[in-house]
Structures are given as C-alpha cells and as structure tokens.
Amino acid sequence: MLRQAAKAQASETSLIKSVLQRAFSLIGTPYRYGGSSPDAGFDCSGLVGYVFRTIGIDLPRVSRAMASEGVKVATRDALTEGDLVFFGKRGHIDHVGIYIGDGKFLHAPSSGRDVTISSLTTGYWAQKYLEARRVAINS
Template sequence: MTLDKPFGITTVILAAALLSACGTAPPRYSALPDYSSVDVPSRVSPEQSTDVTIYAMGLVGTPYRYGGNTPDSGFDCSGLIGHVYRARAGVQPPRTVAQLQDWGQSVPNNSIRTGDLVLFSPRNQATHAGIYVGNGRFVHAPSTGGVVRLDRLDSSYWSRQQIAFRRP
C-alpha cells in the first residue's frame, strides 16, 4: 500500500481511529498534535488564562496541606485552583475536586490551552486536579508531605489515569 495519495493516508488515519475506539481503556492524554481544535467558550479571557498559568507556576514549592487554600497555609489541589483563579481571574471555582468535574466547559484534548483545569479520574469520579501550563505539563498540589509541583501528563503515573480538561 502506498501512502503518497491523500486517499491512502486518510484511509489509514480513519482505520487507526476506528481501531483505537474499540478498546475498553479510558481515554488518555496524547501529546500528539491534532490540528482540528474546537473553540470552547470561557468566562476567562486568554490574557487571564496566561496570568493564571504564570501565577500557578510561581507557587511551585508551596507546601501541601489538606484543606489549605492560601500560600501562607499551604494548598491541597482544589485549594490551589481556587486561590489562583480568584487571585488572577476574579473567578470563584467550586471548593472540591468532585464539584470541579462539572465546572466550566469540557475541553477536547486537541483544544486545551494554558490555564485549563486537568482532572484525574481513576474511575468515573475525579479525585485530583491541577492547572495545565502548556507543553504537556501541569501544576498541582499532589499529596500530604509534598509541595506544589510541576509534572508531565505523559509521566508513567499520570498517563495511567483517565484525564479530562475543563475550561472555566
């Protein structure tokens, strides 16, 4: 089979897409670009989204604290998101990860932008969240004894999670 004709390439891509949809595994983050992005409405402007991202990255190293929601007291994952969005976009997110799962608009992987929320669900209920900062990375407050940190979505741990993106 030659792939130098557009019909041949399209057929191969379509077949691969159909075959990949047959599996039972949850959707995973893919670092491969998809140039058919969708415009997702948002109450946060692109400029505010950039501000959210820069501020979140500046909080890397802040101690984790369950229930924490300030730089002085430390953060849990939803407290970090709440603080950053209130401070840089004037938006009040819900307090819990379960509530964040339905906040804003769902964003397809091919349309994510900096400042979008990243939600992790080992099953169907989100249990952890962070802020997408670009290039397959996100800022989050991971666990007791840890600190706010920058991680990669394609790392061995996070890539095994079901991942969803939300835009406030």
C-alpha cells in the same frame, strides 16, 4: 464584530497569563490537606481555587464539583494553557491541576510534596487522567 472578537481573545489571553503567573509563583508551597492559601499550604483544589480567584473566577471547593464548571475540553490534544485537568480512577475524580502547556500541569500532589509540575503524557498522572474543563473563557 471582528474588533469585539479580537478584544475578547486578548482579554482571555491576559486572564490565562495571569493564571499561569500566579500558579508558577506558588511552586514549592507545601501540600496541606484542606489548605487553600500560600500561608497555610494547599491541597489540589485549594490551589486551583486560589489561583482562579485571583482573576475573579470563583470555583467550587472540591475537585469533583470543579469538573462541572466551564466547558468540557474534547480531547487531550485540544488542551490549552489554563485548562483544568482532572484525575481519578473508575470515573471518580479525586485530583485537579492547571494545564501549563507542553504536556505538563501544575498541581499540589499529596502529603509530603510541594506544589510542582508533572507530566500529563507519561507516568502516573497520564494513566489517571479523566477529563479537562476550560473555565478562563469569556461567556
């Protein structure tokens, strides 16, 4: 049993490393509404969906639907690398990114901006944070 748990944890760690490597390779890709590929550009959910598909995890196309996937992360303090972080106002999700650790996340922010890293602990995005989900886990 212990050996299986260690293998599962190693597999999960490998998946998360793959997610982060792929996500980091896309920094600087232009934002494009409805975009879901490096050639066309990305919107927020297109970026997240593309990155997770590379490790065999299919997610819904829009951020609101992605927020129903995986397991809810109880608090910001419980976030781990690879978690999906969701943003919006008045409980309405309208943005998603990938948590990369150290209070930061990677995302496709908006028209005229490229895929980038932003702070989850201060500023604009900290105020819009709503919840997080863990999808890169073994079932």
